Amino acid sequence: MKALIFHGKKKVSVDNVPDPKIEKQTDVIIKLTTTNICGSDLHMYEGRTDMKKGRILGHENMGEVVEVGAAVDTVKKGDHISVPFNVGCGFCANCERGLSGFCLTCADPTVMPGMAGAAYGFADMGPYEGGQAQYMRVPYADYNCLQLPPDAEEKHRDYTMLSDIFPTGWHSTRLANLEPGQSIVIFGAGPVGLMAAMSARIQGASQIFVVDGKKDRLELARKIGATPIDTMNGEVGDQIRELTGGYGADCGSECIGYQCHNAKGKEVPNLVMNSLVDAVKATGQIGVIGVFVPKDPDASDDLAKKGQIAFDFGKFWFKGQKMGTGQCNVKTYNRRLRDLIHVGKAQPGIIVSHELPLAQAPDAYQHFDDRDAGWTKVILRPNPA
Numbered sequence: 001m002k003a004l005i006f007h008g009k010k011k012v013s014v015d016n017v018p019d020p021k022i023e024k025q026t027d028v029i030i031k032l033t034t035t036n037i038c039g040s041d042l043h044m045y046e047g048r049t050d051m052k053k054g055r056i057l058g059h060e061n062m063g064e065v066v067e068v069g070a071a072v073d074t075v076k077k078g079d080h081i082s083v084p085f086n087v088g089c090g091f092c093a094n095c096e097r098g099l100s101g102f103c104l105t106c107a108d109p110t111v112m113p114g115m116a117g118a119a120y121g122f123a124d125m126g127p128y129e130g131g132q133a134q135y136m137r138v139p140y141a142d143y144n145c146l147q148l149p150p151d152a153e154e155k156h157r158d159y160t161m162l163s164d165i166f167p168t169g170w171h172s173t174r175l176a177n178l179e180p181g182q183s184i185v186i187f188g189a190g191p192v193g194l195m196a197a198m199s200a201r202i203q204g205a206s207q208i209f210v211v212d213g214k215k216d217r218l219e220l221a222r223k224i225g226a227t228p229i230d231t232m233n234g235e236v237g238d239q240i241r242e243l244t245g246g247y248g249a250d251c252g253s254e255c256i257g258y259q260c261h262n263a264k265g266k267e268v269p270n271l272v273m274n275s276l277v278d279a280v281k282a283t284g285q286i287g288v289i290g291v292f293v294p295k296d297p298d299a300s301d302d303l304a305k306k307g308q309i310a311f312d313f314g315k316f317w318f319k320g321q322k323m324g325t326g327q328c329n330v331k332t333y334n335r336r337l338r339d340l341i342h343v344g345k346a347q348p349g350i351i352v353s354h355e356l357p358l359a360q361a362p363d364a365y366q367h368f369d370d371r372d373a374g375w376t377k378v379i380l381r382p383n384p385a
């Protein structure tokens with residue numbers, strides 16, 4: 001089959017590789033209908049993780065089941081399914097509690113003591129190959145496959161957001177403990193920040209502020225119903241306080257991660273975390289779903305090399321704020337978000353800017369990585385209809 005292979009920093013190509021096989025009777029194999037490029041792929045693409053050369057990228061996967069292991073009960077050949085980016089077992093202590101992003105069975109225990117969580121095509125998240133390919137193996141298929149309704153193909157641009165960014169945006173608002181009628185400030189108008197804005201709107205936020213320095217992305221935030229906040233127009237905290245009676249937003253979301261940068265493009269890993277503490281009111285809650293890593297040898301400063309930031313902990317404590325962090329547990333949300341799409345109450349696909357064949361993935365990576373104007377979200381169609 002053809003698959004997008006990682007060959008090192010900013011080097012990816014579509015190569016011929018062996019087809020995936022059923023390895024355990026609880027697996028299924030899917031033929032990818034749609035698979036997306038994510039901001040998380042860019043940390044790997046830029047060589048800022050220890051992603052191994054030769055691996056297949058892609059964790060936002062959707063497809064048709066073509067082969068079914070003998071121990072699979074609920075998934076049948078021909079089913080159209082969305083696959084959460086997390087690989088979970090369903091029976092460990094964390095999966096049992098709904099924390100499918102922190103599976104103990106599927107995690108690679110050599111990454112760090114107490115390691116939890118696995119994902120497809122991801123550095124440090126187990127051996128599971130990605131889905132930017134024609135076919136992919138899905139372990140523990142009864143647990144990991146979400147069935148899609150008959151409009152799966154017609155609404156593929158919407159359903160393809162169920163594997164990661166729609167649940168992840170939603171998760172950031174839950175970690176922030178947003179309640180109906182409250183205001184929220186979301187840092188980052190990338191695909192995840194835009195999904196957080198859409199989620200906040202569905203949940204009845206009174207005011208949604210989306211912060212970025214990219215005009216095309218801020219314009220999309222406005223279309224989704226948010227108030228764009230341009231970092232080029234001065235201190236974010238000052239801008240938010242002016243719009244919230246002097247107090248700051250009721251809660252906040254971090255949707256950027258450790259590679260956040262200042263107006264000149266220089267990475268400043270503590271910039272956004274400290275802006276959030278400043279822009280959220282006293283007692284407000286903060287949800288951090290942008291990725292931070294335990295070590296980052298290529299970082300610009302010595303703290304960040306060890307996965308540390310100079311955090312305004314004094315101000316955070318003085319304001320009595322709370323924080324939630326980590327990978328999204330996609331299974332907590334994907335079934336209900338699917339139903340919102342099916343009945344027409346959510347259209348996450350409106351952020352798609354490019355729908356391309358797999359062959360054009362290397363070019364798409366380059367544009368998306370450069371945050372070129374208009375390259376908001378790329379979805380790939382690895383198997384021609």
Ligand SMILES: NC(=O)c1ccc[n+]([C@@H]2O[C@H](COP(=O)([O-])OP(=O)(O)OC[C@H]3O[C@@H](n4cnc5c(N)ncnc54)[C@H](O)[C@@H]3O)[C@@H](O)[C@H]2O)c1
Pocket residue numbers: 038039040041042043164165168187188189190191192193211212213214217231255256257258259260261262271272288289290291326327328371
């Ligand atoms: N926790 C999870 O489960 C999960 C899932 C998916 C993605 N992620 C992470 O979420 C983050 C965002 O993903 P994405 O696909 O939207 O990525 P993206 O890189 O396309 O978007 C990030 C946006 O942040 C903006 N930005 C950078 N520095 C900024 C600053 N100082 N102030 C304001 N805006 C700034 C950029 O202009 C860009 O628009 C990434 O770190 C990704 O790895 C986490």
Ligand SMILES: [Zn+2]
Pocket residue numbers: 038039040041059060085164165
């Ligand atoms: Zn993703």
Ligand SMILES: [Zn+2]
Pocket residue numbers: 088089090091092093094095096102103104105106
């Ligand atoms: Zn588990």
